[in-house]
Amino acid sequence: MFKVPSSKFRKSERLVSQKLIDELFSKSGSHSMVAFPLRAVYTLHPTTLKDQSLKFLRPCGSKRPKVERKVQTSKFKDQSSNIKILISVPKKRFKHAVDRNRVKRQIREAYRHNKQLLMVGEPVEPSNFKLQTSNFKLQTVGEPVEPSNFKLQTSNFKLLIAFVWISDELVPSSIVNDSVKKLLKLIAEKL
16 A cells, blocks of 8 residues: 655755756656646656665775665655655736736635645546556555556656746636646656
8 A cells, every 4th residue: 555645845856956946947758738727848857876765885984884874864765755846936027026926826726725636647447557666566446546657666766847837928727737737647647
């Protein structure tokens, strides 16, 4: 059985690294899709040894003996830490910071409520049994669903997503929520 994803938006889910942001927007492997009033740009980024919580040894020049230590990880770490998002509302669209902050808050809230769409798959049916891999178990209707995104599950990849506002007008939160939901479903299908 798997853990139900947290509905919080943690700091570990924010895309803040300038290197990763540059890679997201300049990499030829990134993909883009639009659900008005938002555009989503996403890519899969392989994690490095530094990103993973693996064992490491002390440097040779150290006077202390080599000791294996495990990097401290948060007790809340789950699959959502492999998904990093960036929210961008250009000044060109809204001159007032109040409006830009409102839109960012709407997008953040919509993502927080719908992020499980990236982590939870559809129930397994006998018709698509051929698509099953050794990582998944055949389930009957009514049992909990295991995560379907095996690339994110193995923690060898991070999913980087940027939500960019493309409208010149403020819209109700329900429309933003529908757009984010649509984009997350499309991204989950593409993975």
